[in-house]
Amino acid sequence: MPLRAEVGTFLRTAWGRAYPRVIGMSREKSWILFDVLLPLLQVSAYVFIYRAIGAPREFTGFVVLGGAMTAYWMNILWSMASQLYWEKETGNLELYLIAPTSRMAILLGMALGGIAATTLRAVGVLLLGTLLFRVPLAPTSVPALVGVFLLTLIALYGLGMLLASLFLLWGREAWHLANLLQEPVFLLSGFYFPVRALGFFVALGASLVPITLGLDAMRQLLYPRMMEGLKFLPVGVELGALAGLGVAFLVLAHRALRFFEDLARREGRLTLRGQ
Amino acid sequence: MTWKEARARVEEAGRSLWVAAWLGWQIESNWTDPFLFAVYSVVKPVAGALILVFMYVVVARGGLANPLFPYVFVGNAFYIYVGAVLMGVSWAVIDDREHYGTLKYLYVAPVSVPAYLLGRGAAQTGVATLSTGITLLVGVGILGIEIPPGGVHGALLAGALVLGLLSLAFLGLLLGGATLLTARHNYFLGQAVAGALYLLSGVVFPLDVLPPPLQALGKALPTTYWLEALRRALLGDGGNATLGALPTGTVLLILGLSTAGLAFASVLVFRLAEGLAHRRGLLDMQTMH
Numbered sequence: 001m002p003l004r005a006e007v008g009t010f011l012r013t014a015w016g017r018a019y020p021r022v023i024g025m026s027r028e029k030s031w032i033l034f035d036v037l038l039p040l041l042q043v044s045a046y047v048f049i050y051r052a053i054g055a056p057r058e059f060t061g062f063v064v065l066g067g068a069m070t071a072y073w074m075n076i077l078w079s080m081a082s083q084l085y086w087e088k089e090t091g092n093l094e095l096y097l098i099a100p101t102s103r104m105a106i107l108l109g110m111a112l113g114g115i116a117a118t119t120l121r122a123v124g125v126l127l128l129g130t131l132l133f134r135v136p137l138a139p140t141s142v143p144a145l146v147g148v149f150l151l152t153l154i155a156l157y158g159l160g161m162l163l164a165s166l167f168l169l170w171g172r173e174a175w176h177l178a179n180l181l182q183e184p185v186f187l188l189s190g191f192y193f194p195v196r197a198l199g200f201f202v203a204l205g206a207s208l209v210p211i212t213l214g215l216d217a218m219r220q221l222l223y224p225r226m227m228e229g230l231k232f233l234p235v236g237v238e239l240g241a242l243a244g245l246g247v248a249f250l251v252l253a254h255r256a257l258r259f260f261e262d263l264a265r266r267e268g269r270l271t272l273r274g275q
Numbered sequence: 276m277t278w279k280e281a282r283a284r285v286e287e288a289g290r291s292l293w294v295a296a297w298l299g300w301q302i303e304s305n306w307t308d309p310f311l312f313a314v315y316s317v318v319k320p321v322a323g324a325l326i327l328v329f330m331y332v333v334v335a336r337g338g339l340a341n342p343l344f345p346y347v348f349v350g351n352a353f354y355i356y357v358g359a360v361l362m363g364v365s366w367a368v369i370d371d372r373e374h375y376g377t378l379k380y381l382y383v384a385p386v387s388v389p390a391y392l393l394g395r396g397a398a399q400t401g402v403a404t405l406s407t408g409i410t411l412l413v414g415v416g417i418l419g420i421e422i423p424p425g426g427v428h429g430a431l432l433a434g435a436l437v438l439g440l441l442s443l444a445f446l447g448l449l450l451g452g453a454t455l456l457t458a459r460h461n462y463f464l465g466q467a468v469a470g471a472l473y474l475l476s477g478v479v480f481p482l483d484v485l486p487p488p489l490q491a492l493g494k495a496l497p498t499t500y501w502l503e504a505l506r507r508a509l510l511g512d513g514g515n516a517t518l519g520a521l522p523t524g525t526v527l528l529i530l531g532l533s534t535a536g537l538a539f540a541s542v543l544v545f546r547l548a549e550g551l552a553h554r555r556g557l558l559d560m561q562t563m564h
Contacts, residue, residue: 034463041470045479049327052343052480055334089374173306180315184322192326197333230333 013101017109021079022116035071036124040132043067043125046192047133057136058226059193062219064129066191068122069211072156073185075118077178080160081167083110085174094271103257107164111157137222144235145221151242152214158249159210165256169264185209194219194230203232210245213238288390295394296401299363302370303398313405320355320406321413327351327479328418343481345420346514350478350502352410356403357443357472357498362465363399364392364447368454372560379559389545392451393444400440422509432508434527439501442534449541452548456555458562472498482515490517497533500526 025032046063087093096106129135139145167174188206189195195203195212206212217238220227233241264270276284304312327347328339335341372378381388414420450464457464472478475489476498482490493499494517503513504526513519518526552558 031463034467038463038466038470041467041474045474046330048474048480048484049330049347050334052484053331053335053341059334176306176315180319183319183326187322187326187329190329193330193333197329 009100010102010105013099013105014109014112017106018113018116019109021110021113025117025120032120032124035121036128039067039070039121039125040128042070043129044132047129056226057134058223060133061135061137061223062194063192064126064133064135065218065222066186066215067129068126069215070186070191071118071122071125072115072153073189073191073209073211074182075114076156076160076163077181079114080107080110080157081163081181082174082178084164084168085170088270097261097270103261104161104254107161107253107257110164111160114160115153115157139222140224141221144239145218148214148217148221148235148239148242151239151246152210152218155210155242155246155249156214158246158253159208161253162249162256165253165260168257168260169267169269185211188212190215194227194232196230196232200232207241208245210242213242213245217242284387287385288387291387291390292394292397295367295391296397299367299395299398300401303402316402316405317409320352320410323355324348324351324410324413339418343514344418345414345422345510346481346506347479348414348418348420349411349422349506349509352407352414353439353502353505354473354478355407355410356400356440358465358469359399359403359406360396360440360443361447361450361469364396364444365450365454365465367392367395368451370395372558373562376559376561382553382558388549389448389542392448396444396447400444426511428508431504431523431527435501435504435508435530438527438530438534439498439505442497442501442530442537445534445538445541448545449537452541452545455545455548455552456557458560472496475499476502477515478502482517494518497530497537500530500533504530 043063043066046067047060050059050063084093087096096103130137167177170177186192188198188202189209189212190198190203190206191211195206195216198206203212203216213233216227216232217235220231220235232238261270306312307315331341331344331347332338335344368378371381381391411422415422446468450468453464475485475493476482476496477485477493478498482493482499485493499515499518503515503518503521504523506513507523507526513526521529
């Protein structure tokens, strides 16, 4: 196939897979309400804990920001990593595999659609949390903040694409594994407190999940004085590491998808349902 | 209804509950080997508890010696039951209707469906018991929370635990009724109820910290009295100034009465929802969750 036609097919596939996620946002409006309100309940509880122990007001900001970012991690677990398992259960996976297109384009479409839908929820949590709890916001550099956020998303969804490939092999384990990766990652990535509290080496290990570095950098840019003694790494280093992780995860996802698809095909797991 | 018929119904409900508990246990645990399952059951709740530990370490003066910490830790440990029981009971409707496609067969078999759903929740309750126990052991053994075995009020602990679990199970049945009539909203409904209970029942902070209207809502929830009684049994003090004046007997009485009311309401609502679902042809609905 000529390169131009190949690129066209790739882009159409990515858009085709992103489309139901983007359109799905407006089909069931009650989901948006739940998606914003549910994390907000958890965020509110953590805000009240910090208030009960007399934490400075900036900690409310830490929690609200972490609460908004939980939407992305949940999206990675349930709509990226486990997605090929759901597709297998509903009988779509074999259609994906026989379609004359790139599997990476399908994963990219899942990621782009997921980012669009999740950003709506994250913004809702951030806005409502900021207004309800009067969170102080004074970014030192808006372009740097936006840059950190975008690099975090690229690296994070790269990880999601890699996990989707790994999860291709699994049946019910996929559901349980996604479930297992919630609270431990909330803990290790410092969603509700500065990750430095876990110690340098634990934070370093947790940096494999890009939100760890992204959250730390965003907190430094939003609350420089409060993060003075609590920061994990300088923002510049975190930006570089996020860029590196993004590239590494995308390359690994490409290779892993081929490898695990082949393995699943040989072991007859691609069409196994109801496990 | 004659005595013989009533006895047959009770036996049928007991059998349904027992078989469902066994089935639920198999579904929950047989996806992996026992070791991995044990790790899975422990890691998640302990990680949840450790989030609170580090929030304290970073901020609270006195760190884990802060007097509020045992309150928070015990509340959080028992809250593990809330999600497990609520979702265990109500999710079984979605699981059986849409994933396994077996709900319709339950309705043509000599099975008590409410008892079956409560049984499915019992398996999750078993797993939650393991998680809660280990979380409390971590609290006492590693984090230094003082729960001297001699100082624990055993009868109060057992009574409060049973009443609280019953209350959660019937709340789960109520959600199960709603699930029979809805498509894919169960997950959100369950999470919303569990999240509201987390915020309003004083699970991880004293009720007194909440604004007055939310405090009033919290005081209307059985889980608030459940946690108050559990903390009194384990720590000797409920930790909520607003409930401190209530004698322990009154706390248990409120918990008992609200559980009885909830049981009556949930069975009634479930039966109504069941009838509606039957008439509307929703018992074998597929919404491709």
